[in-house]
């Protein structure tokens with residue numbers, strides 16, 4: 655009897671984690687337990703210290719992790735410097751929104767002092783994204799760890815990121831290519847509860863939308879008028895743009911409420927109403943913050959388990 659009881663807890667754990675372990679069987683919750691026991695608190699402290707000085711840091715860290723995972727898996731390819739003739743992801747086109755990379759560097763520096771060569775930059779990105787969300791009033795969760803860092807980063811591959819002009823079928827395709835479902839698409843799009851967008855990301859919707867409509871008719875008229883005043887046609891201010899939602903430093907479900915009002919910022923946000931299944935989820939998340947945060951955690955763990963690297967970098971900006 656006793657051995658069965660002793661076995662039982664690990665069996666339960668295996669069943670719980672099997673749903674996201676298909677491509678991530680090397681990841682585990684206690685990965686650094688022996689080799690770097692304070693790994694997580696070191697990352698959390700680095701994130702906390704940066705956030706206390708700059709409220710834009712959480713959004714940046716969440717976006718960094720998403721961007722990393724969607725190109726070559728979560729392998730910290732997003733952090734690498736361009737080298738020689740190779741232009742890295744970080745210097746590729748949709749990089750206006752990449753910032754706060756220094757937070758990962760500062761965590762890595764501390765980690766190298768405590769446990770050199772042990773904690774991957776890809777794991778730091780995953781942990782920092784989690785901390786960014788929880789420090790913004792969102793949920794917290796246990797992050798499976800054990801990712802490896804990649805040796806390749808190409809600016810040309812940033813075209814593999816979904817574009818803000820994507821319609822619902824294109825979004826579905828982009829996510830399914832990475833093993834992510836329509837449920838994951840809706841939940842993870844809720845990451846747009848945090849942060850800032852430049853005019854260029856929604857310009858298509860407010861000027862010359864198409865030959866019959868100046869403005870995307872799926873937009874609420876006063877919302878569109880506001881955006882037009884922030885982003886006039888011959889806009890010269892490089893940094894002009896708007897908060898993703900009015901509570902853009904709080905991780906809440908406002909994003910979904912706005913979409914239901916025609917106040918989604920990107921075509922790709924508003925497009926979530928275009929399939930019945932995704933529309934139902936938007937409504938569900940708009941009416942229940944708990945339902946959203948629960949789904950978000952689940953999908954974050956799935957997204958952050960797309961692995962792809964080979965080594966533990968010593969310096970997050972250069973391969974070993």
Ligand code: HEM
Nearest residue numbers: 713714717720751816817818842845849850851852855922
């Ligand atoms: C569904 C497909 C997605 C598209 C098309 C998309 C597109 C974009 C675009 C165009 C921006 C603004 C860039 C700028 O103008 O500065 C942005 C910002 C952001 N995205 Fe997404 N995104 C997607 C999914 C995600 C996911 C899955 C997450 C995380 C879970 C995420 C988190 C963020 C955050 C936090 C920002 C704000 C960044 C900042 O303020 O620094 N996005 N996204």
Ligand SMILES: *[C@@H]1O[C@H](CO)[C@@H](O)[C@H](O)[C@H]1NC(C)=O
Nearest residue numbers: 744745746749750752753755
């Ligand atoms: C974005 O790309 C430009 C041009 O290559 C580069 O100068 C800039 O440093 C990049 N931004 C980040 C955050 O790396």
Ligand SMILES: *[C@@H]1O[C@H](CO)[C@@H](O)[C@H](O)[C@H]1NC(C)=O
Nearest residue numbers: 820821822823824825928929
């Ligand atoms: C989405 O865009 C693609 C490419 O432009 C197009 O082929 C497809 O029909 C569009 N789908 C929807 C649902 O609008």
Ligand SMILES: *[C@@H]1O[C@H](CO)[C@@H](O)[C@H](O)[C@H]1NC(C)=O
Nearest residue numbers: 863864865866867870871872
């Ligand atoms: C412009 O977009 C609207 C809304 O999507 C659509 O109803 C209309 O047919 C489009 N016009 C053209 C010429 O494509």
